[in-house]
Amino acid sequence: MSEIVSVKNLCKRYDELTVLDNISFSVQKGEVVVIVGPSGCGKSTLLRCLNGLEEIQDGRIFLDGEKIETNRNKTNGLCERMGMVFQSYDLFPHKTILQNLTLAPIIVKKRKRKEVEEEALALLERVGLSSKKDSYPRQLSGGQKQRVAIVRALIMHPEVLLLDEITAALDPEMVREVLDVVLNLAREGRTMLIVTHEMQFARAVADRMLFLEGGKIVEEGEPEEFFEHPKTERLRQFLQTFTYIKE
Amino acid sequence: MGFEVLFKGNNFIRLLGGLGLSLKISLLSVIISIVLGILVGLLMTAKNSYVKLLLRTYLEIVRIMPQMVLLFLVYFGVARAMGVHLSAEVSAVIVFSFWGTAEMADLVRGALTGIPAIQYESSRALGLTMVQTYRYVILPQIVRRMIPLSINLITRMIKTTSLVMMIGIVEVLKVGQQIIEANRKASPNAAFGVFATVLLLYFLACWPISCLARYLEKKWEN
Ligand SMILES: Nc1ncnc2c1ncn2[C@@H]1O[C@H](COP(=O)(O)OP(=O)(O)O)[C@@H](O)[C@H]1O
Ligand SMILES: [Mg+2]
Numbered sequence: 001m002s003e004i005v006s007v008k009n010l011c012k013r014y015d016e017l018t019v020l021d022n023i024s025f026s027v028q029k030g031e032v033v034v035i036v037g038p039s040g041c042g043k044s045t046l047l048r049c050l051n052g053l054e055e056i057q058d059g060r061i062f063l064d065g066e067k068i069e070t071n072r073n074k075t076n077g078l079c080e081r082m083g084m085v086f087q088s089y090d091l092f093p094h095k096t097i098l099q100n101l102t103l104a105p106i107i108v109k110k111r112k113r114k115e116v117e118e119e120a121l122a123l124l125e126r127v128g129l130s131s132k133k134d135s136y137p138r139q140l141s142g143g144q145k146q147r148v149a150i151v152r153a154l155i156m157h158p159e160v161l162l163l164d165e166i167t168a169a170l171d172p173e174m175v176r177e178v179l180d181v182v183l184n185l186a187r188e189g190r191t192m193l194i195v196t197h198e199m200q201f202a203r204a205v206a207d208r209m210l211f212l213e214g215g216k217i218v219e220e221g222e223p224e225e226f227f228e229h230p231k232t233e234r235l236r237q238f239l240q241t242f243t244y245i246k247e
Numbered sequence: 248m249g250f251e252v253l254f255k256g257n258n259f260i261r262l263l264g265g266l267g268l269s270l271k272i273s274l275l276s277v278i279i280s281i282v283l284g285i286l287v288g289l290l291m292t293a294k295n296s297y298v299k300l301l302l303r304t305y306l307e308i309v310r311i312m313p314q315m316v317l318l319f320l321v322y323f324g325v326a327r328a329m330g331v332h333l334s335a336e337v338s339a340v341i342v343f344s345f346w347g348t349a350e351m352a353d354l355v356r357g358a359l360t361g362i363p364a365i366q367y368e369s370s371r372a373l374g375l376t377m378v379q380t381y382r383y384v385i386l387p388q389i390v391r392r393m394i395p396l397s398i399n400l401i402t403r404m405i406k407t408t409s410l411v412m413m414i415g416i417v418e419v420l421k422v423g424q425q426i427i428e429a430n431r432k433a434s435p436n437a438a439f440g441v442f443a444t445v446l447l448l449y450f451l452a453c454w455p456i457s458c459l460a461r462y463l464e465k466k467w468e469n
Binding site for chain 2: 109
């Protein structure tokens with residue numbers, strides 16, 4: 001396996017508040033890395049830095065050996081090689097599902113409409129939504145919208161997918177359909193960086209877990225070890241908040 | 248019922264001419280308001296708080312002041328105070344544009360600030376440049392929100408143009424009054440027929456515009 005994402009000494013501050021404090025880690029090609037941590041610990045910020053949505057104060061991020069330019073005004077086209085799906089629904093409300101999918105490939109990658117549409121339809125089929133191609137986002141349920149959002153990221157052929165709590169805003173009965181899509185992508189060998197609060201899903205999908213707290217990676221390890229035998233007290237406490245034991 | 252006076256001479260044509268003048272004043276004002284309103288609306292979302300304060304004040308003044316006072320102020324006041332002679336029609340267009348620009352600007356501001364940040368971010372995450380983001384994602388959404396609202400503004404303007412007779416412009420309502428005056432003896436009931444007709448004319452001018460607004464609103468609702 002070769003290294004595809006590499007983060008070196010990443011620091012991110014908002015004025016006085018240090019959100020990411022000297023973070024270093026790397027992701028191998030085909031690896032699924034799941035990031036967990038208490039709310040507000042900087043998980044979203046980390047993904048946003050990787051995708052060039054935030055300026056960073058220190059450190060470097062490499063994609064396939066090339067340095068990612070995180071200055072807002074001069075992206076070097078590397079960021080779009082990482083696909084991102086957000087927690088809140090972010091489809092373009094004035095475009096149909098098919099148009100949502102084909103917009104970026106056509107105008108950013110200058111691909112032919114017909115070819116992109118064929119690919120979009122094939123991808124929609126795979127997530128079970130081909131019947132919705134001419135619907136508008138408002139006509140879809142939350143789970144359906146997130147599946148479309150995943151497809152919209154996929155159709156750009158990203159080398160890495162960044163998923164930021166993509167089921168957090170969903171009604172419980174829709175979580176499954178979205179996670180199944182992600183699980184399938186993992187089986188196909190997609191490289192993914194996933195932030196989630198669904199611990200069982202994390203365990204099932206992850207090759208490696210990262211525990212982020214206070215802007216630092218406090219613990220990392222294989223899922224089995226990570227969940228069964230946490231090494232740090234802080235991770236133990238964090239994992240405990242997800243179990244319900246009658247007192 | 249007083250409708251017969253409409254068929255005397257060229258009375259009906261004169262009424263239509265009056266309506267045409269109202270429509271002309273509204274249309275000119277609307278075009279100016281849309282252009283200036285978009286610019287001012289963009290300025291309203293600026294970070295500079297002095298600019299914001301200034302524009303808020305402008306908006307409040309326009310909302311508080313009756314249009315009639317503004318009309319008198321511009322037509323009689325400006326001419327006296329500055330020695331500039333403005334024709335009644337120019338004054339009317341200035342006042343309606345002053346009003347319309349404020350209203351449009353507020354619509355543009357509302358539409359702009361109503362677009363969630365995530366729309367910009369997901370466009371960027373997909374690799375769109377800032378210009379492409381505005382061109383394909385933000386502006387189409389703004390236009391969809393704005394067009395029905397601005398059409399409503401047009402109908403409000405057409406109705407409000409009835410005020411311009413106060414500064415001597417012979418628009419449809421004024422023509423109506425003149426017809427009634429002229430036929431006071433022969434047809435004492437002319438008032439009903441004439442005003443009912445004026446009402447109908449306003450309705451015929453505004454109704455299709457309203458329908459269009461409603462149609463677009465339905466079509467584009469998100
Ligand atoms: N634009 C911003 N300005 C200032 N502080 C921010 C901003 N965005 C996030 N933060 C702060 O950064 C911290 C990490 O936020 P976030 O990455 O969203 O956490 P998480 O996703 O782990 O819940 C929080 O304390 C949050 O308040
Ligand atoms: Mg978050």
